Amino acid sequence: MKSTTPKVLLDLVGRPMLAHVIRAARTLRPRSLVVIGGRHLPSIRSAFEREPGLAYARQPKPLGTGHAVRFGLRALPRGRGAVLVLSGDVPLVTPATLKRLVRDHRRSRASVTVLTSVVRNAAGLGRIVRDAQGALLGIVEEKDADEATLAIREINSGIYVFERAALERLLPKVGRKNAQGEYYLTDVLGLARAAGGVVGLVAAADPGEVAGINLPTELAAARRVLRRRKASQSPKAL
Numbered sequence: 001m002k003s004t005t006p007k008v009l010l011d012l013v014g015r016p017m018l019a020h021v022i023r024a025a026r027t028l029r030p031r032s033l034v035v036i037g038g039r040h041l042p043s044i045r046s047a048f049e050r051e052p053g054l055a056y057a058r059q060p061k062p063l064g065t066g067h068a069v070r071f072g073l074r075a076l077p078r079g080r081g082a083v084l085v086l087s088g089d090v091p092l093v094t095p096a097t098l099k100r101l102v103r104d105h106r107r108s109r110a111s112v113t114v115l116t117s118v119v120r121n122a123a124g125l126g127r128i129v130r131d132a133q134g135a136l137l138g139i140v141e142e143k144d145a146d147e148a149t150l151a152i153r154e155i156n157s158g159i160y161v162f163e164r165a166a167l168e169r170l171l172p173k174v175g176r177k178n179a180q181g182e183y184y185l186t187d188v189l190g191l192a193r194a195a196g197g198v199v200g201l202v203a204a205a206d207p208g209e210v211a212g213i214n215l216p217t218e219l220a221a222a223r224r225v226l227r228r229r230k231a232s233q234s235p236k237a238l
Helices: 017-026 041-047 065-075 095-108 164-173 187-194 216-232
Strands: 033-037 054-058 082-085 112-118 127-130 136-140 154-163 199-203
Touching (some): 017 033, 033 041, 033 065, 041 054, 065 082, 095 112, 095 154, 136 187, 164 187
Parallel strands (some): 112 199
């Protein structure tokens, strides 16, 4: 992003990018809300020092999403229930979509449910691979994908709901034998399916909701989206 400011703290219509994600999460009234970060975590904590009810978890090395969630789980109080995993650089997801994701997860009694979307350009994103009946076979990261998989336009948003017991049981089984040498959180889905668990898929109606922010042009586009929402919707809908 050509900035010394951590990406999730970049201004997005008067608030840090991460603040939009936290605000959407709060609409679900979670019992606990944990922010996971690496070397920039002190800056993030400082930026949100007036934000009540946040816990923090530090990922000591950037070894992938599965690795990050391990540390996030340790920061959660003990108990049962669902764990919603969001991405700090996917700030346009709406409360309505998150509520639908959690509702469908509960109705299907799934071990894990992933938010997907069909996009025009899937470059750089993990692909959703389904079987002939439409059930999930797995999520394949682009660097690990063959030509047929690269042609798939349904992508992983990086937003999931896990049953905590399933996540704690399966996450230690995730390895890092892949092109990036990382612990992929997506591998938990295949493990859950292999263990006989239900893996749910919920598609976002608007692909723009799951757009990640990695470039200045994408940040500018997100600002335009939020300004349009603010102009057309009530404050509760933002």
